[in-house]
Amino acid sequence: MRAKPVDLTKILKGVGPGWAAISSDYKKLVAKGKDLKTVRLKIKDVPAGSVVLMPVVKNFRNVVLMVE
Amino acid sequence: MNFPYIKLPGLTRRPVVPVVFTHKQTAIEPVMCVVDSGADMSYFDLDLASELGLTVKELKRIDSWDITGHIFWGCLSDVNVVIGGHEFKIPAIFSDQITRPFCVLGQEGLFDQARITFERYKWNIDIRPRTDLN
Numbered sequence: 001m002r003a004k005p006v007d008l009t010k011i012l013k014g015v016g017p018g019w020a021a022i023s024s025d026y027k028k029l030v031a032k033g034k035d036l037k038t039v040r041l042k043i044k045d046v047p048a049g050s051v052v053l054m055p056v057v058k059n060f061r062n063v064v065l066m067v068e
Numbered sequence: 069m070n071f072p073y074i075k076l077p078g079l080t081r082r083p084v085v086p087v088v089f090t091h092k093q094t095a096i097e098p099v100m101c102v103v104d105s106g107a108d109m110s111y112f113d114l115d116l117a118s119e120l121g122l123t124v125k126e127l128k129r130i131d132s133w134d135i136t137g138h139i140f141w142g143c144l145s146d147v148n149v150v151i152g153g154h155e156f157k158i159p160a161i162f163s164d165q166i167t168r169p170f171c172v173l174g175q176e177g178l179f180d181q182a183r184i185t186f187e188r189y190k191w192n193i194d195i196r197p198r199t200d201l202n
Binding site: 006007009024036051 | 099
């Protein structure tokens with residue numbers, strides 16, 4: 001079954017650099033902060049499973065990584 | 069499990085999926101990670117290691133190179149990730165040297181244990197454990 005499309009462009013516009021907490025239905029920004037610890041402190045009272053975390057930057061770019 | 073590609077500011081839709089990280093008795097909220105078949109390894113923010121309770125000083129340091137040839141270092145550790153309710157143990161590099169918008173799920177480990185189907189034409193990615201493994 002095809003998953004429902006998700007668009008985060010509006011709620012992440014102007015957010016970052018840092019980390020963001022987004023509602024698990026991807027509909028609203030719950031918290032933002034300069035680092036992961038800060039954001040996790042802000043959402044410590046939020047029910048488990050109701051948010052997802054994400055590193056954010058002002059301009060999202062393509063990434064390719066390799067390692068030896 | 070099927071996940072939608074996610075549209076982010078200034079970029080086309082990407083295969084970004086929620087991943088729960090666990091280490092010993094610690095689990096943190098799901099972190100959105102891009103599934104990157106072009107990355108040999110998985111790369112995560114060094115902050116994530118600290119939040120998981122990993123002792124960064126005790127981890128093996130390893131060098132990586134980005135596509136421009138720029139070298140950066142990170143700390144290598146196995147980590148448990150839960151994707152769509154399925155748990156996988158994968159090697160990961162934690163680094164504060166990466167200027168990137170994503171946590172990256174690369175090939176090593178995950179692509180060995182899971183069947184991953186990119187269906188960009190439907191903006192869908194399907195990740196599920198291999199059924200031919202015990």
